[in-house]
Amino acid sequence: MSGTDSSIRNDRLLLKGGRIIDPSQGMNAKGDILVEHGTIKKIDRAIEGTSRVPTLHLEGKWVVPGLIDMHVHLREPGEEYKETIRTGCMAGAAGGFTALACMPNTFPANSTSSVTRFIIERAREAALARVYPIATITRDQDGKQLTEFGDLLEAGAIAFSDDGLPVEDSFVMRLAMEYSLNFDALIISHSEDLPLSRGGVMNEGRISTVLGLKGIPKVAEEIAISRDIALAELTGARLHIAHVSTKGSVDIIRRAKGRGIKVTAETAPHYFSLTEEAVMGYNTLAKMNPPLRTEEDRLAIIEGLRDGTIDVIATDHAPHSILEKECEFELAANGITGLETALPLALELVRQGAISPPDMVRLMSERPALILGVEGGTLKPGSPADITVIDPDIPFTFTPELSHSKSHNSPFYGCKLQGKAILTLLGGVATYDPDVILP
Template sequence: MAILLKNTQIVGEDRQVDILIKDDIITKIEKNISIDSTGIEIIDASEYTVFPGFCDMHVHLREPGYEAKETIASGTKSAAMGGFTEVCCMPNTYPCADNSGIIQQIKYKAHTEGVVNVHPIAAITKERQGKEITEMDELTLSGAVGFSDDGNTIMDAKVMRTALEYAKMLDVPLISHCEDKNLSNGGDMNEGALAMMLGLSGIPNQTEDIIVARDIMLSKLTDSHVHIAHVSTEESVNLIRQAKADGLQITAEVTPHHLLLTEDILENFDPNSKVNPPFRTEQDRQALLKGVVDGTIDCIATDHAPHTPDEKNVELTNAPFGLVGLETAFSVSKKALVDSGLLTLKELATKLSYNPRKILKIPGGEIKEGKPAQLTLVDPKEKYLVDSKEFQSLGKNTPFDGFEFTGRVKATIVNGKFVVKDGKLQK
């Protein structure tokens, strides 16, 4: 069935237009489209702003191996509710996504059970152990769009150099989890006065900064593309900014939660606020915001990391790191960046839709005639309270439960079909 969106506003444009979708393609964009309504679903979209479908280049779908936390089916439903038409899943599965068989398994499950487009990220090293490089050419041919040992840092600089040289030949980025675990091991939150007051072990900023600096140097040495995952510190932002000024192939992402929250959220010892990298200081948060605004940080990625209630409903020191972010990403990002006057909605679209695709060379991200219909419709004025019990994700581990936001995803169109409509998942 064709879809006709009536009287809607494309993000960044002042006029209202109609958008006609047929056979998965945007076929016409103009005012007052007149057409035989037979076989066409007509939607009054006058209250909505249309974005290119969001693309999240950093999610943990947990399958295979950890289906109690999340499955490809539940994770992609969560993504759709958050307005994401594309997600890229990290390789810390069991078995690890370090061979073409697992990549093909993920793609098959995504095709048969997923509701949005899934792009696998393969491991850089076998079992993510940081020692032996995977068959990167074979993994790329199998459908991997990038490589990461996310959750683990490749501490051996020689191994990282070799991996970067291979990645350059394949024209794919390496996504670096920057954490010197010799410094962070055993920490629960940001190192500083608050951690001391709460009696919690700290993780210093230098845990991240040291590896960011090293990987920038290796990028220069190998003339290859390094993407820095989940930036959290002021010094990392400064290092990345200088690297870009020097003409190096460095890109970076930040999570919505690091843009809005600081270490103060840990004062109530909520395990759902235990994340890696940890929430930092207000000074760090302001540096992240500045980095997004000036282009130092290219995109927003959720690092969606679901866990079971049994895993998270324990003392903070015993809880695993991670929170779920897909279903709150737009609202949190809008509050941090748009409601504060730092970005326009159009500029936010660049961070959520355009740049992640550009970094990973994923097609799409345009609202033009003849282009694939991957669209996200939001009501930028709707106020609502977050209720984690309503999440499609199996994980309910969010620090935003009960928060009020303005701006909500109302519909998600994937491959020309409604997956979410009127804020509800379609069967």
């Protein structure tokens, strides 16, 4: 269904009888939502429909604020053979996401306002998700010269990160944080101590020894997080820690929050769903950075999600072509696609009782909106009608054929998953409606 058609047809739309889960309003009950001209007009226990208002009957389904992924790699400009802004947004919509914040390690990197504007323009053409470009902290991620934060923010950048690489020089990171204060800008840390991690291809431990692969110790992440938290405390900057993968990292962040430091954190679904065991057999689809860790780490990540130490579930969606994955383990690229499996994997945590449904919505919509300072994350009247309808029970087997991403590097192919988005609305317009349930 094309967006234009439905926007013309559905000036008004009534979502009826679903379970509305919106922590921003303390809602977790059956109710109705009236959408009018792309915004949420009314939300109530029961809203009377009329024959002129198309009505969707959603008994048994969950109706939540559109999911927001604050960590994706859309690969455009420069690596369009892996993903484009359009295909990335298609995968996002299919995964229930209405907004994506994209990392700047493209070619060229998003270090200038012209690249920022290019991304925003391409996203506008695709009209499948709100796309928020993250700009680099240093020029072309050189780790030395800061980018023009003011310029980039004015062009539409939403935060700063050298993701893919850490800012190795502590003095440069301190300068970046001090500079960020002028704009109240968010600094996102890819926390990795390179002298410790260099050459490593998986978690350092028993399995790396068995496989004869060079390991990356957990402290490579923990030292880097500790440094950036210390710098955030010194400068007062707003710091967000990307892709937390270890128990030690969760402990460090928990203590920092306890001391009142302005730090937030995210993890990715693979860190609470998989362990280093997935690498056995030299499975390059399980190669990523930071690497999959141990069961002890996995459980600590879940505890961090449960107690609020970890604020956000983000995918770190990192598409790669088959060429970059079907090769020797040491040579394979890091990263997996994640936009279409994040929601079912989070729902698995809900089914296990590790987190509640409102927790899940907080982690995947409300908190990322607040941290990025963008609209969405709520179904309050007056908000854009960015809405995800979820069937929490529907079983499916994830296959490359099902995926909308241009790349097929997921370790979850062939896995039996349960629960997915069945309708994604962006400003009241369907961006994903595979069964054409929209009237």
